Amino acid sequence: MLFDTDKISSWYPEWQNMPEFKMNDNNSFRKIVVHFSCQDDINKFAELIGQRITRKQLSLWFPEQEIRKTADKRYVDES
Numbered sequence: 245m246l247f248d249t250d251k252i253s254s255w256y257p258e259w260q261n262m263p264e265f266k267m268n269d270n271n272s273f274r275k276i277v278v279h280f281s282c283q284d285d286i287n288k289f290a291e292l293i294g295q296r297i298t299r300k301q302l303s304l305w306f307p308e309q310e311i312r313k314t315a316d317k318r319y320v321d322e323s
Contacts, residue, residue, distance in 0.1 A: 272305070 280286045290297040295308050 278289070280289065286297055293306055295304060295306070297304065
């Protein structure tokens with residue numbers, strides 16, 4: 245047998261009657277590649293859209309999105 249059914253059945257009751265979880269689609273609607281001839285063009289574009297564009301930046305969202313930090317989130321057993 246591929247899986248030990250005793251181990252599966254041990255956690256299964258814990259997950260009964262849990263609230264439904266729906267993952268939101270956080271993918272972009274559309275992606276457009278924009279090319280610039282020089283740094284001045286990048287600066288003009290950044291001013292136009294109201295965002296800062298760094299030298300290392302490979303992409304951006306418009307309008308600018310809030311960066312969600314999840315590294316400080318933990319599961320806590322309240323029992």
